[in-house]
Amino acid sequence: MTAEAAATAEAVAAAAAESYPRIVGALIRVTHDWTLAEDCAQEALTLALERWPADGVPDNPGGWLMTVARNRAIDLLRRASVEQRKLRELAVLALTSEPNPAEPQAETSEVGDDRLRLIFTCCHPALPLEARVALTLRTVCAVPTADIANAFLVSESTMTRRLTRAKTKIADAGIPYRVPGGRALGERLPGVLTVLYLLFTNGYNANGEPAFADEAIRLARLLKELMPGQPEVPELLALFLFQHSRREARRDAEGRLLTLDKQDRSRWDHASIREAAAILEGTPRSDGPYALQARIAACHATAESASATDWQEIASCYDRLAKTYPSPVIELNRAVAHGYAHGPEVGLALLAQARAGGALDDYPHAVAAEADLTARQGDRDRAAVLFRRAAAVAHSESERRALLERADENAG
Amino acid sequence: MKYLMFVCTDTEPDTDTENEPDIDVWVAENDASGRRLQGMVLAPKSSATTVRVRNGKLLVSDGPFAETKEVIVGFDLLQCADLDEAIEVARAHPMARGGRIEIRPLADFEQ
Numbered sequence: 463m464t465a466e467a468a469a470t471a472e473a474v475a476a477a478a479a480e481s482y483p484r485i486v487g488a489l490i491r492v493t494h495d496w497t498l499a500e501d502c503a504q505e506a507l508t509l510a511l512e513r514w515p516a517d518g519v520p521d522n523p524g525g526w527l528m529t530v531a532r533n534r535a536i537d538l539l540r541r542a543s544v545e546q547r548k549l550r551e552l553a554v555l556a557l558t559s560e561p562n563p564a565e566p567q568a569e570t571s572e573v574g575d576d577r578l579r580l581i582f583t584c585c586h587p588a589l590p591l592e593a594r595v596a597l598t599l600r601t602v603c604a605v606p607t608a609d610i611a612n613a614f615l616v617s618e619s620t621m622t623r624r625l626t627r628a629k630t631k632i633a634d635a636g637i638p639y640r641v642p643g644g645r646a647l648g649e650r651l652p653g654v655l656t657v658l659y660l661l662f663t664n665g666y667n668a669n670g671e672p673a674f675a676d677e678a679i680r681l682a683r684l685l686k687e688l689m690p691g692q693p694e695v696p697e698l699l700a701l702f703l704f705q706h707s708r709r710e711a712r713r714d715a716e717g718r719l720l721t722l723d724k725q726d727r728s729r730w731d732h733a734s735i736r737e738a739a740a741i742l743e744g745t746p747r748s749d750g751p752y753a754l755q756a757r758i759a760a761c762h763a764t765a766e767s768a769s770a771t772d773w774q775e776i777a778s779c780y781d782r783l784a785k786t787y788p789s790p791v792i793e794l795n796r797a798v799a800h801g802y803a804h805g806p807e808v809g810l811a812l813l814a815q816a817r818a819g820g821a822l823d824d825y826p827h828a829v830a831a832e833a834d835l836t837a838r839q840g841d842r843d844r845a846a847v848l849f850r851r852a853a854a855v856a857h858s859e860s861e862r863r864a865l866l867e868r869a870d871e872n873a874g
Numbered sequence: 875m876k877y878l879m880f881v882c883t884d885t886e887p888d889t890d891t892e893n894e895p896d897i898d899v900w901v902a903e904n905d906a907s908g909r910r911l912q913g914m915v916l917a918p919k920s921s922a923t924t925v926r927v928r929n930g931k932l933l934v935s936d937g938p939f940a941e942t943k944e945v946i947v948g949f950d951l952l953q954c955a956d957l958d959e960a961i962e963v964a965r966a967h968p969m970a971r972g973g974r975i976e977i978r979p980l981a982d983f984e985q
Contacts, residue, residue: 586957588957588961634979634982635957635977635979636875636877636954636955636956636957636960636979637956637957637958638955638956638957638958640956640958642958646958646962
């Protein structure tokens with residue numbers, strides 16, 4: 463690819479990320495037809511890739527894409543033999559008399575933001591959770607169905623059916639295309655944030671699709687801009703940015719995941735860390751789930767070295783998380799944090815409590831945590847046995863090898 | 875849109891019994907707003923009879939067809955702008971706490 467072609471491809475990608483949800487959102491608002499809206503937006507992007515290399519990138523890429531998509535929608539509606547097509551055609555035509563969607567300052571509250579409407583509809587609790595994540599990726603982030611299918615380990619045709627079922631339910635059940643107001647907004651926002659969180663963790667997981675983490679961050683930024691006054695949004699964005707700052711340092715040369723104490727901290731994205739810290743600073747202190755997780759992530763991200771980590775603060779955040787959002791994994795992390803903050807005996811006692819219910823049986827991280835605490839307590843032989851036991855139940859080969867290495871270190 | 879609200883029992887009703895809504899108030903309010911078109915309470919499930927025809931043969935059996943612990947005890951037909959409005963109507967019904975409510979849109983053959 464020549465430099466010029468690469469620049470054009472980049473311009474299309476940037477315009478796509480910015481304009482796609484606006485175009486799809488506006489077309490759904492006026493036609494109520496999700497498939498038509500997606501097809502037209504997609505065709506506009508394809509045409510841009512064809513034309514822009516020869517004609518140059520237009521001054522207003524978003525406006526250009528919107529016009530092409532709108533004209534295509536009118537074409538398709540003219541061909542359709544639907545009774546109401548005249549009405550829908552007029553509605554689509556009216557899209558041009560609306561403020562230009564590529565100029566954010568021109569948006570009126572009357573039209574509202576189509577992207578926000580789209581996000582809330584894709585994340586409606588009446589849809590199955592996995593469909594909400596997939597639909598958000600497809601419709602808001604323009605991720606190709608094949609890529610979503612890969613990430614969720616299903617075939618493309620299965621994912622296509624899942625998306626179609628979700629769109630059919632939206633139409634048949636009468637799921638409104640609207641940002642909920644009043645009390646409903648507060649009730650529905652956490653569900654939207656859950657979808658973003660799943661999107662991020664899917665991108666961040668060892669075998670996940672890294673681009674999804676970027677999409678989650680982009681959506682969190684968008685929500686923060688469009689919904690000021692909802693503190694959970696910046697809290698979630700800060701959490702994402704702290705985690706994401708380690709993306710270049712998380713693996714060794716062979717691609718194996720590294721624990722925090724083994725990572726080269728100079729390779730962390732310190733601009734992201736500063737941004738996240740500033741966001742957290744500007745948000746009223748709360749004990750919400752994202753706020754607590756972001757504060758924990760901040761302790762790790764801002765520590766000069768692993769040994770300089772503020773484990774007291776981390777342990778206290780986990781205490782509060784465990785009280786409000788109890789789960790075996792939170793209890794496990796709480797035990798680890800207390801192990802560093804107050805000594806391995808305290809950690810082991812809390813770990814025994816966390817495992818009492820049996821929920822962490824064969825959970826490799828629980829066995830590895832016990833091994834680590836035991837090693838720090840000084841019982842290296844037992845630690846070596848436990849590291850081997852953890853390796854035997856590890857979920858991935860790289861995890862298994864890392865645990866066996868720890869076993870060898872202690873067996874000496 | 876028209877929605878049928880199936881009012882069902884649930885094995886795990888809400889334990890919070892404060893400010894429980896009153897069914898008469900719920901009916902009066904939704905009748906007055908035009909959102910409730912009609913509604914009925916069913917006789918106990920012990921009175922249910924299931925009818926099937928297979929190969930021309932009539933099969934009559936006792937009880938509801940679904941072998942679940944949750945049973946439909948009544949229904950209401952709603953006229954609502956969209957699902958969110960129907961959800962708001964359903965949440966205010968006392969059985970949203972004492973049981974559970976399933977909302978199903980009527981099939982729209984005009985589409």
